[in-house]
Amino acid sequence: MTEPGQxxxxxxxxxxxxxxxxxxxxxxxxEDCALSFGELSVLEDVSLTxxxxxxxxxxxxxxxxxxxxxxxxxxALEPDSGTVAIDGTDVHDLSSRASSRLVSVVPQNTSxxxxxxxxxxxxxxxxxxxxxFSSATPEDHAVVERALERTRTAELADRPIDEVSGGQRQRxxxxxxxxxxxxxxxxxxxxxxxxxxxxxxxxxxxxxxVDEGRTVIAAIHDLDLAARYCDRLVLLSxxxxxxxxxxxTVLTGDALxxxxxxxxxxxQNPVTGTETVTALADAHEPxxxxxxxxxxxxxxxxxxxxxxxxxxxxxxxxxxxxxxxxDAAAETARSLGVEAIETxxxxxxxxxxxxxxxxxxxxxxxxxxxDLVLGASxxxxxxxxxxxxGLVAIETRPLxxxxxxxxxxxxxxxxxxxxxxxxTLEGLLEAVADATVGGSSSRQSVDxxxxxx
Amino acid sequence: xxxxxxxxxxxxGLFVLLGAVVLTSxxxxxxxxxxxxxxxxxxxxxVIPVGVTSSSASLPVFGVSVPTPGLEYATVFSFDVPxxxxxxxxxxxxxxxxxxxxxxLSLGAxxxxxxxxxRNPLADPxxxxxxxxxxAGAVAAIVFPxxxxxxxxxxxxxxxALATAFLVYAIATEGGRTxxxxxxxxxxxxxxxxxxxxxxxxxxxxxxLQQAVYWMMGHLNNSQWGDVGFALPITLAGVLALxxxxxxxxxxxxxxxxAHHLGVEVERTKLLLLVLASIVTxxxxxxxxxxxxxxxxxxxIMRLIVGPDHRILLPTSAxxxxxxxxxxxxxxxxxxxxxxxxxxxxALGAPFFLFLLSRRExxxx
Numbered sequence: 042m043t044e045p046g047q048x049x050x051x052x053x054x055x056x057x058x059x060x061x062x063x064x065x066x067x068x069x070x071x072e073d074c075a076l077s078f079g080e081l082s083v084l085e086d087v088s089l090t091x092x093x094x095x096x097x098x099x100x101x102x103x104x105x106x107x108x109x110x111x112x113x114x115x116x117a118l119e120p121d122s123g124t125v126a127i128d129g130t131d132v133h134d135l136s137s138r139a140s141s142r143l144v145s146v147v148p149q150n151t152s153x154x155x156x157x158x159x160x161x162x163x164x165x166x167x168x169x170x171x172x173x174f175s176s177a178t179p180e181d182h183a184v185v186e187r188a189l190e191r192t193r194t195a196e197l198a199d200r201p202i203d204e205v206s207g208g209q210r211q212r213x214x215x216x217x218x219x220x221x222x223x224x225x226x227x228x229x230x231x232x233x234x235x236x237x238x239x240x241x242x243x244x245x246x247x248x249x250x251v252d253e254g255r256t257v258i259a260a261i262h263d264l265d266l267a268a269r270y271c272d273r274l275v276l277l278s279x280x281x282x283x284x285x286x287x288x289x290t291v292l293t294g295d296a297l298x299x300x301x302x303x304x305x306x307x308x309q310n311p312v313t314g315t316e317t318v319t320a321l322a323d324a325h326e327p328x329x330x331x332x333x334x335x336x337x338x339x340x341x342x343x344x345x346x347x348x349x350x351x352x353x354x355x356x357x358x359x360x361x362x363x364x365x366x367x368d369a370a371a372e373t374a375r376s377l378g379v380e381a382i383e384t385x386x387x388x389x390x391x392x393x394x395x396x397x398x399x400x401x402x403x404x405x406x407x408x409x410x411x412d413l414v415l416g417a418s419x420x421x422x423x424x425x426x427x428x429x430x431g432l433v434a435i436e437t438r439p440l441x442x443x444x445x446x447x448x449x450x451x452x453x454x455x456x457x458x459x460x461x462x463x464x465t466l467e468g469l470l471e472a473v474a475d476a477t478v479g480g481s482s483s484r485q486s487v488d489x490x491x492x493x494x
Numbered sequence: 495x496x497x498x499x500x501x502x503x504x505x506x507g508l509f510v511l512l513g514a515v516v517l518t519s520x521x522x523x524x525x526x527x528x529x530x531x532x533x534x535x536x537x538x539x540x541v542i543p544v545g546v547t548s549s550s551a552s553l554p555v556f557g558v559s560v561p562t563p564g565l566e567y568a569t570v571f572s573f574d575v576p577x578x579x580x581x582x583x584x585x586x587x588x589x590x591x592x593x594x595x596x597x598x599l600s601l602g603a604x605x606x607x608x609x610x611x612x613r614n615p616l617a618d619p620x621x622x623x624x625x626x627x628x629x630a631g632a633v634a635a636i637v638f639p640x641x642x643x644x645x646x647x648x649x650x651x652x653x654x655a656l657a658t659a660f661l662v663y664a665i666a667t668e669g670g671r672t673x674x675x676x677x678x679x680x681x682x683x684x685x686x687x688x689x690x691x692x693x694x695x696x697x698x699x700x701x702x703l704q705q706a707v708y709w710m711m712g713h714l715n716n717s718q719w720g721d722v723g724f725a726l727p728i729t730l731a732g733v734l735a736l737x738x739x740x741x742x743x744x745x746x747x748x749x750x751x752x753a754h755h756l757g758v759e760v761e762r763t764k765l766l767l768l769v770l771a772s773i774v775t776x777x778x779x780x781x782x783x784x785x786x787x788x789x790x791x792x793x794x795i796m797r798l799i800v801g802p803d804h805r806i807l808l809p810t811s812a813x814x815x816x817x818x819x820x821x822x823x824x825x826x827x828x829x830x831x832x833x834x835x836x837x838x839x840x841a842l843g844a845p846f847f848l849f850l851l852s853r854r855e856x857x858x859x
Contacts, residue, residue: 117751141757148752154613155747155802165745169757173738176805221756 067128067143067224067256068093074113074123083109084120085280091258093224096251098271099260100291102301105277107260108149108229114258115146115227127225141169145218149229149260152210156201159213163188163198166220188219191246207234212243219250226250228259232266244270268292268316276300292316294354304354308376319350333357333406333431333477338370339398339422340411344437345370347466348411353377355470360401363394363418370411390418399425407431407476409469410461412438415454416445423453431476432461435469501806508813512595515817519594519824520587527579534573535583541567590717593725593781594823594835595816597714598788600729600778602815604771605789606796606808607736610743611767612674619775619789622681622768626688627658628779629710633692636706637699647709648724648780655776658684663768672764674750712785712836714823725781732774733812739767743804785819785836787843792818794850 069091076084083106091097099107112118114125116132125132127143135143145166153162166188167181177185189195192212197205202213211234218226231247232240240263248270251257261267267274268288276284276291278300284291297305297318310317336359338348345361346369352359361374362382374381382394382401390398402408402425410432413419426432436458444451464472520532527535545566575583604619612621620626631654632647662684666677692710699706742763745753750760775789796811819835822842826835 112751115755117754137754137759138757141755144755146752146755153748157744157747157802161744161803162748165748165756168741168745171741173741 069114069225069256069258070126071110071114072124072126074110074120074125076109076113076118076120083280084113086123087277087280087282088123089275089282089285091256093256094251094254095256096248096270096272097258098267098274098288099258099277100262100264100267100274101277101283103262105300106280107262107277109280110277111146111227111229111258111260115144116140117146138169141221141223143223144225144227145221145223147211147214147218147226147228147231149233153202156203158199159194159202159205160185160189160198162202162213163194163216163220166217166222169221184220184222188216191219191249192216193242208236208239211235212239215243215246224255226255226257228257230260230262232261232263240266264292264297264318265310265316268318269310269313288316292318306350306354306377308350308373311372333473335359335405336473337361337401337405337408338411339402339408339419339426340413340435341365341368341370341443342412342438343369344435344466345411346373348409348435348469349373349377349379351466351469352409352473353379357473360405362401363390363398363422365418384418387416388418390421395421398422402426402429405429405431407433407473409433409435409473410458411435412443413454414443414445415440415450420446420450423450423457426457427453432457433464433469433472433476434458434461435464435466437466500800501809504800504806505809505813508810508817512813512817512820515820515824516591516595519591519820520583522824522828523582523587524828525579525582527583531575531579532583534571535575535580536588537571538569538573538575538580539584539588540570542570544568585719589719589722590714590823590827591820592722593717594714594820596722596725596729597778597782597785598792598815598817598819599733599812600725600774600815601785601789601819602792602796603733603736603808603812604775604778605815606793606804606811607739607743607767607771608789609793610747610804611764611771612678613747614678615794616790617678618787619771620685620779620784622662622677622772623658623684623688624655624772624775625779625784626685626692628652628655628776629784630654630658630688630692630695632709632780632783633695633699633706636702636709637695639702646720646724648721651780652776655779656772658688659768659772659776663765671761674764677768708834709783711834712783712839713826713834714782715827715832715834717781721781725777728777729774732770732777736767736770736774737808739763739770740804740808743767743808744802747802783834783836786840787847788815788819788839791843791847791850794847798850 069089071087071089074084074087075082087106087110099110101107109118113120114132116125116135119133132140132144164177164181164185167177167184171177171181186195189198192215194209194212194216197209197213202210205213211231215228215231218228226247228247232243235243244266247257247259251272259271261271271288273286274284274288274291275282276296283300284296292307294305294307297307301320305318305320308317308319309315336352336357338345338352338359338361340348341364345364349359349361349370350373360380361370363384364371364374364381365386366383367386371381371383382398384390384394399422402422408426408429408431412435440451440454462472462476517529517532520536521527521529543566601619605617608617608619608621609615611617628651631650631652634641634654635647635650662677662680663672665684666672666680696703696706742753742758745756745758746760746763748756754760779785792815793807793811796807796814800806800810819839822838823835826833826838
C-alpha cells in the first residue's frame with residue numbers, strides 16, 4: 042500500500058510532540074478533468090495545480106461545479122477523463138485508508154440522524170489511524186480533545202450530535218477533519234450555516250491550519266470571506282476555470298459579471314482592506330439612445346456612494362465632487378477608480394477645484410444630486426447647476442439636516458430640484474435615462490455656452 | 495479505555511443475565527426441578543476432550559455422516575443428581591435452551607448490523623430475503639422430500655437462505671457498487687416472489703401442509719444437540735467476525751461517502767457485512783424457522799439503553815437477543831398450551847415495539 046505524503050510511523054511520532062497536527066504539505070494537481078452526469082457536463086477540462094500550504098477558495102455561482110470539483114479531488118467522483126494526483130499519486134489508485142490519511146473532507150451536507158455523542162463523532166476522525174482491533178489510544182484522545190477545543194465545540198462534547206444546531210454540527214465535522222490530521226483538507230461550504238462570528242472564527246481557524254502547513258481547498262460562496270482568507274481564488278463558471286489567482290485579480294466586476302451574470306461592484310472593505318463584492322439588482326440596460334456618456338455626481342454619504350456603485354455597475358462613466366475626503370462617497374469612488382474632486386472637510390472650495398467641478402457638470406450629460414450638502418464647498422456651484430440640464434435628484438435625508446447655507450442658497454437649490462428628475466436609488470438608472478433624453482435637446486446649448494466662454 | 499470498560503461491564507452483566515435465564519428456564523417445565531439440582535446437572539454435562547480415539551466416530555456434515563477420528567471425552571464433575579433429572583436437563587431442556595440462545599444471539603447481532611448497515615430502523619435480519627429463502631428451502635424439502643436429498647431441513651433452509659441473499663446482492667449490484675436503497679427494494683421484491691412460491695408449494699403440499707406451516711411459524715420443539723452442533727459454531731464465528739467490524743459500522747452510519755473519506759473500504763465492507771449477517775441469520779433460521787421481531791426489537795431496545803455505538807451495541811444486542819429468546823421460548827413451552835416460540839416473540843414484541851414508538855425515538859437508528 043502506497044503512503045504518499047505521510048507514513049503511519051511519522052503520523053504517530055508527530056502525535057508525541059506539540060506539533061501533532063503539522064503534517065507534511067502536499068501538492069494537488071488536477072489535469073484536464075472532465076466529468077458529466079449523464080448528458081449534463083459539469084466539469085470541462087479543468088486543470089489546476091495547488092501548491093503545498095496554499096489556501097485555495099473555489100468560488101462561482103451555484104451549479105458552476107465547485108462541489109463536483111471538490112468531490113473529484115477527494116476521489117468521491119471519478120472523472121470521465123483527466124487525472125487528480127496528490128504528490129504524484131492518482132487519488133483513484135489510493136485505498137480508502139491511504140486516501141483518508143492524506144485527505145480529510147468536510148462535506149456540505151453534514152446532517153447526522155443518530156445520537157452519537159459529539160466526542161465520538163470527532164473520534165471517528167482517528168479511524169484511519171487505527172487498526173481493526175485496537176481501541177482509542179491516549180494519543181487519539183489528546184488529538185480529539187484538541188480538535189474539540191480548536192473548533193470551540195468542547196462544551197458540546199457530551200451532547201448527542203443530532204441535538205446540536207446545524208452550525209454547531211458543521212464545526213463538529215470540521216473538528217473531525219482536524220482530528221484526522223491529514224496534509225490536505227477539502228471543505229465544502231464550511232461556513233454555510235454559521236452565524237457571522239462563527240464564520241470568521243472558523244475561517245481564522247482554517248487559516249491557522251493552513252499556516253501550520255496544510256493544503257486547504259474550500260468551496261466558499263461568500264465572496265467577501267473568500268477574498269479575506271484565501272491565498273488564491275479559483276473562479277469557476279459553467280464547469281471551467283474562469284479566473285485563477287490572488288483574490289484581487291479574480292474578483293473584478295468584469296469577471297463576476299461574466300461568471301455570475303450579475304451586476305456586482307467590487308470595492309475595498311475599509312475594515313479588512315480586502316475585496317468586498319456588492320451585488321446589485323439586475324439593472325435594465327438603458328436604451329443606447331438614452332444612455333449617458335458622462336455623468337457627474339454631486340453629493341455625500343450613502344446616497345452618493347450608492348449612486349456611484351450603481352452607475353459603475355451599469356458601466357456608465359462618471360465623475361464626482363467636490364466631496365470631503367473620508368466621505369463614504371469618496372471612499373467608494375476611490376475603490377472603484379472613479380475620478381473625484383476631494384476637499385478638506387468644511388474647507389472653502391479652492392478656485393481650481395471650483396473650476397474643475399463646473400467644467401465637469403457642464404460636460405456631463407446628466408448631473409445627479411445625491412443628498413447634496415449645501416455649504417461652503419458646494420454653494421459656489423449653484424450658478425452652474427442653475428444652467429445645467431439633465432438634473433437628477435435623490436434625497437434620502439431632509440434638506441434641513443444638510444443645509445449650512447442661507448435662505449437664498451436654499452431657494453436656489455430648491456429651484457434646481459424642481460427642474461430635476463426625482464429618483465430613488467432603485468430607480469436611478471431609469472431616471473438617468475429620462476434625464477439624458479430630456480437633456481439631449483439642450484445639449485447643443487450647453488456646448489454653445491462653452492464655446493462662448 | 496472508558497468505552498471498552500463500559501462494553502465489558504454491559505457484556506458481563508448481560509452474560510450473567512443470560513446465565514440466570516438459562517438456569518431458570520432449565521428448572522421450569524412439566525417436571526419442576528430446583529435450581530441447585532439444575533446447576534449440578536448442567537455441570538455434570540460438561541465434558542472435556544482427553545484424547546483421540548483409535549476408532550472412527552462419525553460427524554454429521556451437511557446431513558451426511560462423515561467418518562472422522564473422534565475425540566475421547568471425560569466428564570469433569572460428578573454431582574449426585576437423580577438420573578431422571580439429569581436426563582431431563584441434559585438431553586431435553588438444555589439442547590432446546592442452548593439452541594434458543596444461539597438463535598437469539600444470531601438474530602440480535604444480525605438485526606443490529608442490518609439496521610446500522612441500512613441506516614433504517616425498520617431493517618431486520620431478514621431484510622434481504624434470508625428468511626424467505628430459508629422458508630422456501632425448508633418447505634420445498636418438506637413438500638417434495640424426494641427432490642431434496644438431505645436428511646434434515648437445516649441444510650436446504652440454510653442453502654436457500656444464502657442463495658437468496660446472494661441473488662438479492664447480485665441483482666442490486668451494478669458496476670461494483672451496491673446502493674443500499676436498491677438492495678432493500680430488491681430484497682422486498684424477492685421476498686414477495688418467494689412468498690408466492692411458498693404459497694404454491696403449500697397448496698400442493700397435501701399431507702405435509704401442517705409440518706410446513708409449523709416450520710414457518712418458527713419453533714424450537716424437539717431440539718437436539720445435533721441442531722446446536724449445526725447452528726452454534728456458525729453463529730459464534732459469525733458474530734465474532736461481525737464484532738470485528740464494529741468501528742466500520744459506526745463510521746458507515748455517517749454515510750458512505752464520509753465513511754470512504756474516513757478510511758472505510760465501503761463496498762468491500764458492505765459485502766462482508768452482508769455475507770456475515772446473512773450466514774449468521776441463515777444459521778439461526780435454518781434450525782428454528784422464521785422467528786420474527788427478535789432481530790427488530792432487541793437492537794432497538796439496546797440502542798435506547800446503551801446508545802448507537804456499535805462497539806457496545808453489537809455485543810450487548812447479541813447477548814440480549816439470546817436471553818430474550820430463551821425467556822420467550824420458556825413461555826412457549828411451559829404455557830397452558832405449547833405454542834411455537836415465533837408466536838410468542840411476535841405477540842410480545844409487536845405491542846412492546848408500538849409502546850416504544852409512542853414513547854421514545856425508535857425513529858433514529
